[in-house]
Amino acid sequence: MRLCHCFFIAGVLLTLSLTAQNKQILYDFNEIPQSLSINPGVESDFKWYAGVPLLSGISGYGGSNAISVNDIFANDGIDINIKFRERALDVLTPKDELSTTIQMDYLNGGFRSENPNVFYSFGGYLEFDNIGYWPQDYAYLLYDGNADQLGRRYDLGDLKVRGSLVNVFHFGINKKIDRNLTIGARGKLYSAIADYSSSTNNGHLTNVEGQNNLIASNLNADLLLRTSGLRSLRDANNDDALANEIVSRALFGGDLGLGVDVGFTYHLSERTTVTGSLLDVGFIYHSGDSKSYSLKGNTSVEGIEIDVLDNFASLDRDFWQDLVDEIEEAVPFETDTGSYISFRPTKLYASIRNDFGEPVGNGGSQSCDCTAGSSGGGELRTKYRNSVGGQLYMINRPRGPQMALTGFYMRRIGNVLALKGTYTVDKFSSTNVGLGMNLQAGPVNFYLMADNLLSYNNIAATNYASFQFGLNIISWGRNK
Amino acid sequence: MKGVRILVMVLVGLLLVTSCSEEQDFDQIDDLAITPSYETSIFYVKAQETLINRVEGLSFFTQDFNFDAFEEPFFAERVLAGVLTYELENTTSKPIEIRLEFLDEAENVLDTEVFSMDAAPTAILQRDVAYGTTGKSLDIIKATSEIRLTAINLGDNSSSSTLPDPAIVLRSSAQFTLDIR
Secondary structure, three states: EEOOHHHHHHHHOOOOOOOOOOOOOOOOOOOOOHHOOOOOOOOOOOOOOOOOOOOOOEEEEEOOOOOOHHHHHHHHOOOOHHHHHHHOOOOOOOOOEEEEEEEEEEEEEEEEEEOEEEEEEEEEEEEEEEEEOOOOHHHHHHOOOOOOOOOOEEHHHHHOOEEEEEEEEEEEEEEEEEOEEEEEEEEEEEEEEEEEEEEOEEEEEEEEOOOOOOEEEEEEEEEEEEOOOHHHHHHHHHOOOHHHHHHHHHHHHHHHEEEEEEEEEEEEEOOOOEEEEEEEEEEEEEOOOOOEEEEEEEEEOOOEEEEEEOHHHHHOOOOHHHHHHHHHHHOEEEEEEOOOEEEEEOOEEEEEEEEEEEOOOOOOOOOOOOOOOOOOOOOOOOEEEEEEEEEEEOOOOOOOEEEEEEEEEEEEEEEOEEEEEEEEOOOOOOOOOEEEEEEEEOOOEEHHHHHHHHHHHHHHHHHHHEEEEEEEEOOOOOOO | OOHHHHHHHHHHHHHHOOOOEHHHHOOHHHHHOOOOOEEEEEEEEEEEHHHHOOOOOOOEEEEEEEOOEEEEEEEOOOOEEEEEEEEEEEEOOOOOOEEEEEEEOOEEEEEEEEEEEOOOOOOOEEEEEOOOOOOOOHHHHHHHEEEEEEEEEEOOOOOOOOOOOOOOEEEEEEEEEOOOO
């Protein structure tokens, strides 16, 4: 039986598993003010704009490159234990990712300076970002255990997870240098509400034949988990003051950090444009409520070992407790409240675009003077009905950079409607078709974007889903 | 604005019509059984023949050892079944009897395992003792707080084995299945 569900519910369900997402549809969609957020150097023609509070930009993303909700939870009559073993435990590897990002603009606006070549933008957003990789050997240890696995080496480095909940304040400057080049930069102030990271783990656990006893259990561990803010949130939750604590930590009461975004748009010719941006080059200094947990050392255990001749004078001692003490001394579990620095997941975008077709607003169906650069003080930069091009996206991850390639086609229907279709290839999917729509009705701007549309016939079976939508009020400084 | 409303309704309607999902049953998570089996060595005891020869009387060694591993709440509350594997090797010139007694905190004897071995040369004695539905009661394991080891010399106190490093050696390991959820 197939049930039609609301797209939104499925999207929310998928975002339960979650990091920073590729916003390939929004990128270089310069009719939308929020495109400034992923390229501060985008060409803008607004006199000013104001995002509707809490609705100017909401985006979510959930993805796993190798498993879907449907794989495990489909009501197909198959025992979940069989599905879990055949579709997760025996299939997933430490390279497989389970990640999520949710980002919500609560304040977003911009205005043009007295110098018409300069546009300022500002705002704030909340971002929850989590990435984890399938901890394969930990999963086997938890699900099967280590019995009858003599010689098998369980890799403790399989545990890599990182996440944060951060409030970000930003202020950006976008400047048109000349008719061909626009550059931009944005400073960011991070106020971290919570942070956790365990991405530098190493070591192994192995059972081998013992020298004296039947089995020797060898542990080599170098494990580290860093957290910040979690204790404050837990204590506040116990006191029914969680909301107050989150607000307090979001408004500079948490850990602070700095970052910068930079970007540019450059016209190689009248119809060919290249763009690029580098986002979230920054760090957060975690102090005050930071706590780290570590397990580091080597040991080999063959149980309680008693050589009666050697221990004849001390046979009354507590051999069990001595063994426990020896292990704890060799592989100490320690906590530390020292501060630490975390780096933001830096993202890189680049694109090349070719415009073709009739110019919009010059023989097209445009009915107002609002093409890109129209308020820029320089020569007008003509927009065309059609654009086609390619985009590159990269993000740094605990297991190295992750990349996505996007081809896109964009169609402008007057100044009212612009549509952008994308095809993206990345580790999550090779059938990711997305569609974005920007609607300009007078000063009201509404946009809606969704990814991986081919999966919507069974949204639960998709490995990846993302959405973005927003509402703005825009002025070009002249009547439309 | 009317046009906007119409277009938004059309788009949302399109998504509602086209976005479907096969029926999901998230209650299946309750049926997920995580019952791993873990294996490790328990204890190793070695008594040399020179020592046995020095002790007069039948019992040359008796000792109670604290053993809290099975009492740990994480283990005791989750254990479903288990097997203790013993391996006894006698390279001495004497027949030996080893008696293992499992004691609770009040030192009541919960269970006893007795191993008898002929004098060397003799084969290694191996014994698996199951606990749980197919073996002895798991309550023995869960309540064990101490292990009493008694070694009895059933031979003389003067002979010596010609084998290198003659001794009686008891090796053991445990394999237990736990119910994690």
